[in-house]
Amino acid sequence: MNLKPLLASGGAGVVLLALAGCVPNNPSSSDAAGAITVDSSADSCTVSADSATSGTLTFSVTNSGDQVTEFYLLGDDGLRIVGEVENVGPGISRDLVVQAQPGDYYTVCKPGMVGDGVGKAAFTVSGDRVELDGDLQAQVDQAATNYVAYVKDQVAQLVTGTDTFLDAYTSGDDATARSLYAITRANYERIEPVAESFGDLDPEIDFREADVAEGDEWTGWHRIEKDLFPPTAAENGGVEYTPLTQDQRTMYADKLRDNTQELYDAVHDPSYTVTIDAISNGAIGLLEEVASGKITGEEEIWSHTDLWDFQANLEGAKVAYEGVRDIALEKDPKLVDEIDQRFQTLQSTLATYGSLDSGFVYYNDLTTEQVKQLADQVNALSEPLSQLTATLVG
Template sequence: MRPARLSVVTAAATVAALAAVTGCTEKGAGGDGKGVVEVTATDDKCEVSKKEFPAGHVELAIENKGSKVTEVYILFPDDRVVTERENIGPGTKQRVTAEVKAGDYQIACKPGMRGKGIRQAVKATGGKAVRRDPRLDKAVAAYREYVQTQADETLPKAQEFAKAVQDGDLEAAKKAYAPSRIGWERTEPVAESFGDIDPKVDVREDGLEDGQDPATDWTGWHRLEKALWQDGKIGEKEKELAGLLIKDLKDWQKRVGKAEITPTSMANGAKELLDEVATGKVTGEEERYSHTDLVDFKANVEGAEKSYALLKPVAQENDARLVKELDKQFAALNALLDKYRSGQDSYDFTPYDKVGKAERKELSDAVNALAEPLSRLAAAVVE
């Protein structure tokens, strides 16, 4: 779960209303290319250089002129994410390439990385479909099949976990917890394509939005994780939440076939996931009670690498140097993670509270070394 995500609203505001959101202003026409939209983020504004741009491959040229770390999103009207770039520090610039169909969208800047963000209504014009290399269509189809397989395989493991909770079996629930999450963590590159499932099943307590009450609004794995490891007990509320987790995961399983997945969302999602690893898994914040962070960590890397592997043939032709670097950094990170294996199963890793400060720094450096070239993958596959 990426920290402090944009919440999904049950009834999306109309584009006309969003255009009037305080702080969203339009800059003069500009940009450094037909498909480039400049986004200037401050602590109280989200300025865009164009409110209309041709459908197809669009590049956001983002500059954070505020004092807070920010995030920038392209959103569908119902708040599903087209693409995003998180953890944009003050005074820094980033670029992100996305594929958009004709229609209405919102560009959102989120100073402080909390709340719904400051929004700007935009439109992608033209009725022609995006022209893709046929290999990219095959990559998307193969990736969707991979995600569906992960969802299908997750459900019985999650049901085993939920049954242990509902039976009040604390030790069995602890044992089943990490395996139940692997398939979900592998699909995190496109988690936000599933609408509101992510904040339902994978939010941490400090990831709740302002105004949400942990006692009533916090659901999913991490709520149960806290009960099992910190509280050391299973009550009626936890048994109820275990059932709700299965309901939400069944919903996720059905949504996979309908999710908007594109080559650029695969590439950008993999990069954002590595950023999440750097800011959450490496710090020990994700699994703060169970200390099973390395299980999630490895699954995240596997999911990101799957996206990359499917896009690699096209990226190889367009940017062979980038592919060589990505191959090197994925291999290095996987080799480093394998040092922490404590058994043969995919969930047998050293508890993260046993990993020292120097070792965590080494892991962080390896993640960052991979995340930088991975940020260029989306541009490489659409050249």
């Protein structure tokens, strides 16, 4: 996970409901202005309402502080992410669109995008459960079934790939571990919004060193990355990097293996499901991951394998989008055509730098002009893709 600012704003955040929600008949359940307003400052999170009626809710988030911020709608346990909008720069407003079923939730803002956040408050959704009728409901149900199957498959592959990678790492076979690092992570990067929906699981698996709050332990893929691709003193704040001991390698490997298994167990739980807005916002969230880290070289700062992650994020976004494409096509064929074309353009450009099978150019070998071209195409795709959720649930 990368928590740096986006190159361009726009789009709703990730929505992964552990509920069997359906597209609502009513177009909106927010206030008279059409949205619930959120003001995120340096030390508060002011939400204009603490309750709403079930259906499609729009939270219009404005950052009045001086740091990039995030806004979250959390489940009743205060950990599970029901919806999020990330990388809201100072003076910027962005919308989070969610389909909310009746229940208890929490709202919270996270200025600086680290720590526990500020202004955590209860939020209640009342009313009837929202259902659909006819063939459209069948399409929605099938899209959810297909996407859950995809997620389970990716996580199952991640478990076995991680085991192989960690076996090489803990045995001291660094050359093999380095060769497996980027390709193994692809399974995770394709479905990263799923992991983000399970509270602290994504931070423990995928936080970069810069993302870790003071006093917290840094674990996961990027802790091991730094040990496999050790920085020079100049790259490490002027301090010589100290390799991990064998016991430390084993400890971090065991932690990553356990967390990956926990993710597997979570998505294979019989109650695990997704909603149509979860799928579309997953696609949006994956493009946000590209824009906020991969395209800036800040995700894989030691290995420089950002383009492997970029490709996996793009593939995951495409799978999520295609799962709901036919439904969106009935509502806005022009939007679908635009998204199709921009996916194709971005994929074609990325393919000029390699593939997951053959490997990619390392990020630090790209020119400024090449990075700009990729960034421009990511932003060009993000703009129409950000409209997908509202089109589906509107």
